[in-house]
Amino acid sequence: MISEPLTDGWTPTSEYDKGAVEQQLEHVLASPLFNSSKRYGQFLRFVIARALDGQGSQLKERVLGVEIFERPADYDTNTDPIVRVTAAEIRKRIDQYYQDPKHGQEIRLFLPSGSYVPQFSWPGHPHGFPDAATAPSADGLGVLKAESVAAAADPSVLGARRFSARAKTLAIVAALLLVVVSAWAALRGPRATLVRQFWQPFVNSPEPTLFCLADQPQYASIRLRDAADPQHETTLPDSMVTVIIDDVDPLVNIAGTLRTYGKNFRVLGESTTTLTDLRRSPSVFIGAFDNGWTLRLTAPLRFHFGNDASMTKFWIEDRNNSEQRQWLLDRLQQKTEDYKDYAIVARFIPPDTDQVSVVAAGIGRGGTVAAGEFLVNENRMDEILKQLPLDWQKKNIEVVLETQVIQGRSGPPRVKAVHLW
Numbered sequence: 001m002i003s004e005p006l007t008d009g010w011t012p013t014s015e016y017d018k019g020a021v022e023q024q025l026e027h028v029l030a031s032p033l034f035n036s037s038k039r040y041g042q043f044l045r046f047v048i049a050r051a052l053d054g055q056g057s058q059l060k061e062r063v064l065g066v067e068i069f070e071r072p073a074d075y076d077t078n079t080d081p082i083v084r085v086t087a088a089e090i091r092k093r094i095d096q097y098y099q100d101p102k103h104g105q106e107i108r109l110f111l112p113s114g115s116y117v118p119q120f121s122w123p124g125h126p127h128g129f130p131d132a133a134t135a136p137s138a139d140g141l142g143v144l145k146a147e148s149v150a151a152a153a154d155p156s157v158l159g160a161r162r163f164s165a166r167a168k169t170l171a172i173v174a175a176l177l178l179v180v181v182s183a184w185a186a187l188r189g190p191r192a193t194l195v196r197q198f199w200q201p202f203v204n205s206p207e208p209t210l211f212c213l214a215d216q217p218q219y220a221s222i223r224l225r226d227a228a229d230p231q232h233e234t235t236l237p238d239s240m241v242t243v244i245i246d247d248v249d250p251l252v253n254i255a256g257t258l259r260t261y262g263k264n265f266r267v268l269g270e271s272t273t274t275l276t277d278l279r280r281s282p283s284v285f286i287g288a289f290d291n292g293w294t295l296r297l298t299a300p301l302r303f304h305f306g307n308d309a310s311m312t313k314f315w316i317e318d319r320n321n322s323e324q325r326q327w328l329l330d331r332l333q334q335k336t337e338d339y340k341d342y343a344i345v346a347r348f349i350p351p352d353t354d355q356v357s358v359v360a361a362g363i364g365r366g367g368t369v370a371a372g373e374f375l376v377n378e379n380r381m382d383e384i385l386k387q388l389p390l391d392w393q394k395k396n397i398e399v400v401l402e403t404q405v406i407q408g409r410s411g412p413p414r415v416k417a418v419h420l421w
Contacts (some may be wrong), residue, residue: 024107030262056117130401207281208264214290215269230330250372278353288361343367348396366410
């Protein structure tokens, strides 16, 4: 029984080992046994994080009830057994997960009966991997790092790799290390917390994230080539829509970040997105003046989009100072491809959907690209950290960004205003 106490338990102490455990947790939570339950994910992430931080002694039933399930501090654990019931179900599902032979070489997560302190085991590596301090040489360290971090992404790779420090395959390992660290670092390290915290409501949701992109009819007909004679063409009536390539940039960046957290996603065009879709799952809205959903959902917010009747001037308006036009883009200036663009980044729960939503929308295309960069870049998001209260994760947040566009390319996003409610 996997939920029984371990006789060969392993305590992750190095950053490599802790990163491997966290990645294994994401593998487990992405499985069909866990991915439909928000509660199980919250529970396991909480107790494993505390255990890895050396705070396992604090994992008592009442603490978990208060911290995870938001029970009052004096709640009666005898009449409200939510912690015990949840833990029992998690133990059962962990047992089922590791009974599958394909998970045999993965790091094993245990939740012993009668305890809420997780334990760990790594088949073939009872003491984990050596820390940097014990590495024999610079060359050897490169190999050990690569193997250890690669294990964090896919623990099954271990046992088959023992590279010589001077082997030609070291170049391949280095390339693998570069790729894996990019994903691994998003889950580890002090600078990775802000992006992860921002997207945590999406990570916690059992539903895949919906991306809503602007789409526009582009063609009324299409030319098709004859398979037998490609020089022969036939023009047929057709209805096609397009998306702006600059809107795809934030889509790829944000979707890629969510995938490192084990989240799936789906993409719909603005014209085919319904309110029913938005009530079903968390959503990300990309683009502003070509995305009606963005304009509708941001209209009640403090920072929202506006324009003149001739549609030649566009701006972001501050409801607290509606007479000013400090964040304005003139269409004539935009045509020069050398201008300042502005964007709104927001995370909030619209009353019409009751699902958390994120907006990444610029007045022009450059602003939208900058908004997408901001939402996945620790250095950029860190600019707002000093302006946020400690409980910001529980609040709605809206940010106005500025970017300098030169020759059609947007520069780094700069924070101009922040609002929480």
